[in-house]
Amino acid sequence: MTHVLIVGAGVAGPVLSMALERVGIESSVFERDPAGAEQRGSWLSFQANGMDALRAIDAAGPVEKLGYPNDAISFVNGKGRLLGRMPTAARRPDGQESLVMPRAALYAALGELARERGARVTYGKQLVGATSVGGGVRARFADGTTATGDLLVGCDGIHSPVRTIIDPRATRPRYVPVLNVGGYIPDFTVEVPPKEFRMQFGTRCFFAWMPTPDGGTVWFANPPMAREPERGVLSGKSDAEWRRWLHELMSGDVGPAHEIIDAAPGPLLGWATYDMPVVEHWHNNRNMIIIGDAAHATAPSAGQGASMALEDAVVLAKCLRDCPDVPAAFSTFEALRRERVEKIVKHGHRSSNSKAAGPVVRVVRDLMLPIMFGRAAKDDGDSMMWLQGHHIDFDEPVTPLAR
Template identity: 55%
Template sequence: MTTALVIGAGVAGPVAAIALRKAGIAAALYEAHPGAADDVGAFLTLQTNGIDALRAVDAHRAVTGLGFPTPSMRFLSGTGKPLGEVSTGAPLADGTVSHTLRRADLYRALCDEAARRGAAVHHGKRLVDAESAADGVRARFADGTTAEADLLIGCDGLRSRVREIIDPGAAPARYVPVLNIGGYTRSVRPGAPPGEYQMIFGKRMFFGWAVAPDGEVWWFANPPRRAEPAPGELAAMTTEQWRSWLVDLVAGDRTPAREIIEATPGDLRGWATYDIPAVRTWHRDRMIIIGDAAHATSPASGQGASMAIEDAVVLARCLRDIADVPAAFAGYEALRRSRVERVVAQGARASSSKAAGPVGRVFRDLLLPLVLRRAAGDNGASLAWIHRHHIEWDAPVDVPALARR
């Protein structure tokens, strides 16, 4: 049986292990963290195309019951003026809609499912180097151990070591001029239907929140920051410094943002936003990168997890149907590059609108209602290329068609 080393156990890694096993390839996961990552304040939206991709490999049940449905987004200005409402993607045939869930819960569920299907999961394994030969790949880890397999798949995220090994001259991640922070509170009851995102283009900061079915408020904020933070700068900020800054940024907005921020218990920690517009080399010999390692997108796209899941499923199909590993990697790239780079570009545009200056804000708030009405009026057709993307697992990969690309 063909074997694979999968580096990284976030989203792409476990789904890759699951999909590879379904394709008849044995996979082992190697994760740098010693255990489950501390993910306070971090949640994400798993959109319908990502859920559909999980169904392709019968892994969707692993995440059933996590989080809550979030089928729509309502946009408002900082004055509370309604700007428009759109869906987060057309429902699947059975009515399933996009879900919001804690990132740590998703990681854990997918890792557990990969292990249940026979993938060994090794924690505390930070990749240092890897080298490929004609018949396989050998990986070396920071603890001095090594591992060998027929191929290696880098699912190690934005700061991917596998990407550096494949192409030492690869372009670095690009800073996006907004920060991210979020949290949860049960101490306020802002008026909104459960599961409907309230997206607020405040005068000085973008703020979003949704109410879970149990009444808990899940929120996030994107403080604008033109200059990239210095290493360690954000980590050095205390909870009270974050809270004071966020409250100051929403001062004057007629929204529940200040009340939500002040009512949030526990630590507040923020992080910088990055994306990767284009990585010139995704694979070399028997090594390849997928997910954020190959095409990190701004969280504003709402597609990071879903793109990673799609990647894993498509790669497994290519390896199943194309016997030569480098050719399978090339086929995978032909199927994925255009789509994911388009998603990254869309996420960058969405992030830029959150960091608009005084003049840009005026034009944005004038034009956004028109854009949102058009999007709502076409019943999601303009975004169908994202949300209605379907991967047919049983369909063979069309090798001749890929060769013509």
């Protein structure tokens, strides 16, 4: 029986393991971090196509319970003027909505479900190298141990070591000039209709808030930072420094940002954000491939990174099931996925840059956005059907790419 070594137990890793099990392929998952270290911070927008991918392998149940539905986004400028309102996502025929959920809870739920279904996940195993041996591949870990399998799949995130093993000249992650900070405030209400995320193009900072049905508020801010912060700079910032900085950035803007900054439970933490421009080689044609963020990370503003990683995991399992050999499975996977994911990376990059706009761009943006949102509201999200309307039928066979 084929044995797959999966590197990384974030979003794609556990789901790939479950999908492979369904097609009769054994796997072992190796995760760098210790068990229970799922504190990946922040909240994420989990869009309907991600849930669809989970549903394809009957894994949606635990994730559906995690989040709060979000069906509209409204935008205001620094003066509080409404620039527009539009649906968060395309309205799918199955009624699946987009959710907002803690990133850590998503990781924990997927890991737990995979383990319940028999996945072998070993924590504290940092991959440091991999080589082809005989008909398979040998992985080396930082603790000096090795593991051997027929294939190796890098689900190891944006800073993927597997990407560099496949192609030492692979592109590096691209810094996106806005940071991420945010969370959830219990017993704190904001005046926004239910299920609506209000997003403010503040004068100096993008800031967003959404009421939750339990009387709380989810919020995030994207402080601009033109240059990539050196290692340790963000983690070295104290809670008080974050709050002071956010107050400064939002000063003069109309809205609840200052109350949110004061009420947010601490300590506040911030993340630098990255995406991946085009990664030329996703696989080595033989026995190693990357999926998820390792192959095509999108900036968080697209709200799609997790969903894309899940789609990849399920589609790769189908390709391995239906293609005559591994090289055919890898090229078929790439043919099915590349155009879609690269379109989303471009979309995410554009929206991140608009959050860090200078004064001139701000004026143009405030004039243009109402027209764009008007159009988006009129088509009621239909133009986004290619994105959130994506559906995977797990039983439908994949047509192998002709070679």
